[in-house]
Amino acid sequence: MNEIIQSIAVYALPIIFAITLHEAAHAYAAKYFGDLTAYSQGRMSLNPLKHIDLIGTILIPLVLALTSSPFLFGYAKPVPVDFSRLRNPKKQMLWVALAGPAANLLMALLWMLLFVALDAGGMNEEYFFRVAKAGIFINLVLFAFNLFPLPPLDGGRIMTSLLPNRYAYRFAQIEPYGFFIVLGLMMLNLLHYWMVPVITIANTILALLISPIKFLLN
Numbered sequence: 001m002n003e004i005i006q007s008i009a010v011y012a013l014p015i016i017f018a019i020t021l022h023e024a025a026h027a028y029a030a031k032y033f034g035d036l037t038a039y040s041q042g043r044m045s046l047n048p049l050k051h052i053d054l055i056g057t058i059l060i061p062l063v064l065a066l067t068s069s070p071f072l073f074g075y076a077k078p079v080p081v082d083f084s085r086l087r088n089p090k091k092q093m094l095w096v097a098l099a100g101p102a103a104n105l106l107m108a109l110l111w112m113l114l115f116v117a118l119d120a121g122g123m124n125e126e127y128f129f130r131v132a133k134a135g136i137f138i139n140l141v142l143f144a145f146n147l148f149p150l151p152p153l154d155g156g157r158i159m160t161s162l163l164p165n166r167y168a169y170r171f172a173q174i175e176p177y178g179f180f181i182v183l184g185l186m187m188l189n190l191l192h193y194w195m196v197p198v199i200t201i202a203n204t205i206l207a208l209l210i211s212p213i214k215f216l217l218n
Contacts, residue, residue, distance in 0.1 A: 010127070014111070014135035015057075016048045018142055019076040021107060022100040023051040026079040029099035033092040035085040043079050053077045078152075090161055090168070097157030104143040109206050111135030116210060120217035136203075144198035148191070150182060151175035 024046055027038035038044055043051070052058070056075035086092040115132035123129070149155040152175050160168045174181075185191040 010130045011134050011138065013131060014138045016052075017135070018104060018107060018138050019057060020046055020048045020051050021103045022142060022146075023076055023079045025099040025103035026081065026096060029096040030079070030081045030086070033096060034087040035082050035096075037082045037085065038079045041080060043077075051076045051079075090165070094158050094161035097154040097161070100154050101143045101146045104139040104146070105202060105206075108136050108139035108143065108202070109209065111139065112206055112210055113213065116214050116217060120214075140199045140202055141195070143202055144195045145191075147198060148182065148194055151178045153178065153182065 024044060027044035030037065031039045031044055045051075053076055056077075060075075081096055083089045083093050083096070086096070111132050115129065115136065118128055118132060146153055147155040147158070149159045151157060151160065151172060156171075156175070156178060160172050162168075163171055182191070
């Protein structure tokens with residue numbers, strides 16, 4: 001039980017930030033390109049309570065953690081986007097979808113910078129390093145997971161935007177079954193073959209970006 005409490009203390013803040021900024025980024029991008037649906041519903045907000053889903057964000061991950069599940073799964077309240085209201089729906093769908101994962105990638109970079117700053121400053125408190133590591137890990141996981149090219153995930157929206165109209169329409173028909181397909185892939189541990197390479201590549205790129213700062217601080 002103590003381990004679970006410690007894990008909650010370490011992961012709570014990074015998870016809240018990761019979910020909140022991911023969803024707010026979608027809402028901001030949608031408003032920028034002409035759809036005010038999320039904005040009018042108050043979802044273009046940094047208030048975590050606007051985005052947290054009691055079941056998907058708290059109960060499901062907690063139950064899976066308590067039962068030592070081989071995989072963790074959760075979700076936030078999806079930001080409502082009416083793509084037909086975008087000025088150029090098919091083209092701008094890509095940017096609205098990409099905004100969420102991009103926010104996670106940026107947050108992973110910021111947590112990485114925090115870790116480097118803590119290390120350079122001689123911080124001795126392990127808790128802060130664990131929180132920074134958790135922030136990097138969670139955001140890279142969300143970045144990779146949401147880019148999986150299957151609707152209703154962001155990667156599926158991106159694929160729909162990139163495909164020619166005829167194929168995009170057919171591909172979009174998968175959406176009602178996408179959740180169950182992704183869940184099945186997770187349970188069979190097949191999603192691992194997508195997640196690990198994407199996380200590794202993203203982490204390597206971020207490490208290269210901060211390497212000059214790390215060098216200067218050390």
